[in-house]
Amino acid sequence: MSSIPLTHILFVSTALFFIGMYGLFTRRNLITMLMSIELILNSVNINFVAFNKYLYPDKLNGVFFSLFIITIAAAEAAVAIAIIINLYRSHRSIDVEETQEMKY
Amino acid sequence: MNYSSYIALIPLLPLAGFVLLGLFGQRRFSKSAGILGTLILLAATVLAFYTAYNYFFVSGKVNGVYQPVIALQYTWLQFSPGMSIDMGILLDPASVMMLVVVTFVSLMVHVFSLGYMKGENRFATYYAFLGLFTFSMLGLVLSTNIFQIYIFWELVGVSSFLLIGFYYDRPAAVAAAKKAFIVTRFADLGFLIGILILAFYSGTLDFGTMIQRLTAGDSSQLAQMTGSTFLGISILSWALTLVFMGGAGKSAMFPLHIWLPDAMEGPTPVSALIHAATMVVAGVYLVARLYPIYQLNVSVLQLITWVGAISAFLAAIIACTQTDIKRVLAYSTISQIGYMLFALGVPAYSISSGTGYTASLFHLFTHAFFKSLLFLGAGAVIHFIHTNEMGQMGGLRKLMPLTHLTFLIACLAIAGIPPFAGFFSKEEILMTAWQSNRTIYYIALITSGITAFYMFRLYFCIFWNKPSTHHNDHGEGALNMKLPLALLGVAAVVVGFIPFSQYVPVDGRAKEMTIPISFSIAPVAVALAGIGIAWALYYKENQRPQQLAAAFGGLYNTIRRKFYFDELYLFITKKIIFNGIAKPAAWIDKYVVDGLMNGLGIATTRVSESIKALQSGRVQAYAIYFFGGVIALAVVFIYWWK
Numbered sequence: 076m077s078s079i080p081l082t083h084i085l086f087v088s089t090a091l092f093f094i095g096m097y098g099l100f101t102r103r104n105l106i107t108m109l110m111s112i113e114l115i116l117n118s119v120n121i122n123f124v125a126f127n128k129y130l131y132p133d134k135l136n137g138v139f140f141s142l143f144i145i146t147i148a149a150a151e152a153a154v155a156i157a158i159i160i161n162l163y164r165s166h167r168s169i170d171v172e173e174t175q176e177m178k179y
Numbered sequence: 180m181n182y183s184s185y186i187a188l189i190p191l192l193p194l195a196g197f198v199l200l201g202l203f204g205q206r207r208f209s210k211s212a213g214i215l216g217t218l219i220l221l222a223a224t225v226l227a228f229y230t231a232y233n234y235f236f237v238s239g240k241v242n243g244v245y246q247p248v249i250a251l252q253y254t255w256l257q258f259s260p261g262m263s264i265d266m267g268i269l270l271d272p273a274s275v276m277m278l279v280v281v282t283f284v285s286l287m288v289h290v291f292s293l294g295y296m297k298g299e300n301r302f303a304t305y306y307a308f309l310g311l312f313t314f315s316m317l318g319l320v321l322s323t324n325i326f327q328i329y330i331f332w333e334l335v336g337v338s339s340f341l342l343i344g345f346y347y348d349r350p351a352a353v354a355a356a357k358k359a360f361i362v363t364r365f366a367d368l369g370f371l372i373g374i375l376i377l378a379f380y381s382g383t384l385d386f387g388t389m390i391q392r393l394t395a396g397d398s399s400q401l402a403q404m405t406g407s408t409f410l411g412i413s414i415l416s417w418a419l420t421l422v423f424m425g426g427a428g429k430s431a432m433f434p435l436h437i438w439l440p441d442a443m444e445g446p447t448p449v450s451a452l453i454h455a456a457t458m459v460v461a462g463v464y465l466v467a468r469l470y471p472i473y474q475l476n477v478s479v480l481q482l483i484t485w486v487g488a489i490s491a492f493l494a495a496i497i498a499c500t501q502t503d504i505k506r507v508l509a510y511s512t513i514s515q516i517g518y519m520l521f522a523l524g525v526p527a528y529s530i531s532s533g534t535g536y537t538a539s540l541f542h543l544f545t546h547a548f549f550k551s552l553l554f555l556g557a558g559a560v561i562h563f564i565h566t567n568e569m570g571q572m573g574g575l576r577k578l579m580p581l582t583h584l585t586f587l588i589a590c591l592a593i594a595g596i597p598p599f600a601g602f603f604s605k606e607e608i609l610m611t612a613w614q615s616n617r618t619i620y621y622i623a624l625i626t627s628g629i630t631a632f633y634m635f636r637l638y639f640c641i642f643w644n645k646p647s648t649h650h651n652d653h654g655e656g657a658l659n660m661k662l663p664l665a666l667l668g669v670a671a672v673v674v675g676f677i678p679f680s681q682y683v684p685v686d687g688r689a690k691e692m693t694i695p696i697s698f699s700i701a702p703v704a705v706a707l708a709g710i711g712i713a714w715a716l717y718y719k720e721n722q723r724p725q726q727l728a729a730a731f732g733g734l735y736n737t738i739r740r741k742f743y744f745d746e747l748y749l750f751i752t753k754k755i756i757f758n759g760i761a762k763p764a765a766w767i768d769k770y771v772v773d774g775l776m777n778g779l780g781i782a783t784t785r786v787s788e789s790i791k792a793l794q795s796g797r798v799q800a801y802a803i804y805f806f807g808g809v810i811a812l813a814v815v816f817i818y819w820w821k
Binding site: 177178 | 791792794795796797798799802803806
């Protein structure tokens with residue numbers, strides 16, 4: 076277990092972050108974009124936990140941070156889905172390209 | 180005797196009348212406004228006469244010297260411990276005398292207007308304005324300090340403006356109101372600068388303190404003001420000249436006299452009140468207020484003398500050629516105020532005591548009565564035949580007996596025929612001039628002859644000359660128009676007998692002023708000669724005036740066009756000031772100031788037009804910008820931010 080070096084874990088989290096980023100930029104479906112954001116948040120969680128484990132094994136700060144992030148992610152998902160449902164009701168679509176009214 | 184219990188009511192009652200009639204007059208009191216305003220003023224007049232009685236006969240004298248009394252003092256704006264603008268009431272012989280004059284003439288005008296202005300559209304507004312004027316004028320004469328006088332000075336200017344422009348649907352009246360306001364404002368600019376200089380150097384605004392500090396021989400303030408010079412003239416002379424400039428503007432002195440004849444566009448009773456008896460003498464009053472300071476400054480007094488003498492002479496000549504009866508009276512007002520001013524100034528040429536001061540204020544006093552009487556008489560005539568032109572009048576003596584009688588009394592008074600009021604005051608002025616400067620005396624003597632001539636030209640043209648062509652359809656006027664004429668007529672006879680030097684001497688010490696009978700011969704003879712010439716030319720309708728005018732041709736026209744002063748002013752303003760200053764200023768305003776602001780606006784619009792596409796409404800584009808920003812910051816922090 077301890078033989079896995081930190082860099083490997085960081086590599087996983089970086090990969091996860093950019094996958095999420097890519098999804099956020101390319102997907103047109105708002106639900107999928109929300110899922111991408113969850114991926115980004117989870118990559119951050121991994122970072123927190125990994126650094127906590129390797130740099131300060133006697134402390135729990137990083138773990139608590141990730142707990143907070145999970146909570147906030149849940150709340151954010153609730154809000155985002157509420158917005159998406161409302162959007163669907165007014166536009167009959169959840170395609171992000173269809174909703175461009177809010178501009179100059 | 181304590182004045183403070185009622186003295187404030189004298190100016191405040193007309194103010195209350197103004198507020199009441201100004202706010203509710205047109206709706207509530209459209210018929211009763213006149214009675215209401217007159218009653219309010221009657222109360223103020225009674226109080227003013229009571230004050231005068233108290234001051235002159237009961238409690239004013241301490242050890243035989245009239246003391247200035249500060250009846251009320253209220254600190255209004257405190258700048259520093261030693262310097263504040265106060266509002267107060269000062270009683271001294273001059274201000275109490277003015278108090279009587281202003282309230283009495285104003286009351287007469289109020290009563291006269293009941294008949295004259297009856298049926299006017301803005302009857303209540305008219306009485307409101309009269310109240311405002313009376314309040315301001317009373318505040319002016321009762322001022323304790325020079326700044327208070329300035330405030331009320333401007334207030335009388337405003338009320339004069341409002342009343343000249345009362346017939347605001349007449350373009351001539353509007354133009355005259357503007358002209359009066361602009362000319363006097365221009366003069367007041369000098370007044371204000373003068374006040375500021377005086378206040379800066381003497382460290383006070385209060386008249387008493389200022390006079391004390393600037394007249395005591397060993398005072399540091401006086402030394403400072405006479406010591407420092409600007410353009411070779413001492414600061415004190417500058418300050419006094421500038422203050423006098425304000426006075427000259429208000430009193431329509433040459434060369435700022437151009438507004439007064441035009442101001443006759445206002446209702447005639449207003450001309451009687453403002454432009455004959457009270458407001459226009461404010462300049463004289465102002466110089467009289469600061470007289471102890473002026474007295475020490477010979478060069479400024481000489482300036483005042485010559486301005487007064489030239490105004491008196493020129494205005495008298497112009498009056499001979501005018502055909503509008505109100506304009507004749509206006510020029511005669513300028514001429515008489517010129518008398519008052521040179522009477523103040525002429526003692527500079529000798530080491531005489533303050534006879535000029537007394538003579539000047541005495542003439543102011545008598546002039547107020549007979550000149551307002553002349554104007555009200557002219558008002559009655561205009562009311563009767565509906566024109567101002569002398570050519571269309573004539574033979575009115577049978578139709579308007581009372582007006583005829585009172586007008587004759589006033590003409591005799593202004594011509595200086597004994598025993599009418601003007602004789603006494605004019606004698607004192609001439610006596611002062613005789614003792615001080617013979618040139619001025621001869622100018623004054625000639626002027627008094629011309630005065631007699633044009634006044635009787637007016638009188639004969641109105642009441643004699645040709646037979647009347649007017650139908651006596653509505654009578655001479657109601658009682659409310661006759662009563663003021665009669666009262667002022669009596670006043671014009673009797674006020675000359677008041678031993679004025681007993682009551683209004685320069686330093687409060689009563690003086691005997693005696694004029695030998697032999698001295699009076701020359702002025703009276705000159706006046707009689709003037710009357711005789713007028714009689715020869717105008718008693719019966721004939722061709723002599725026209726022939727005379729034709730004989731003098733160019734000179735006559737120059738005078739009739741008022742020496743082209745109006746044209747000169749128009750040339751200066753329209754050709755020089757408009758083209759030389761106003762147009763470049765307008766160009767700078769239009770292209771530089773406005774251009775800068777418009778340029779800023781245009782630049783902002785352009786920039787926002789070009790970048791507004793960034794806000795596209797596409798959420799993912801925003802996300803990319805955001806991410807790009809983060810990357811850029813990361814690069815900056817990692818590689819450059821060491």
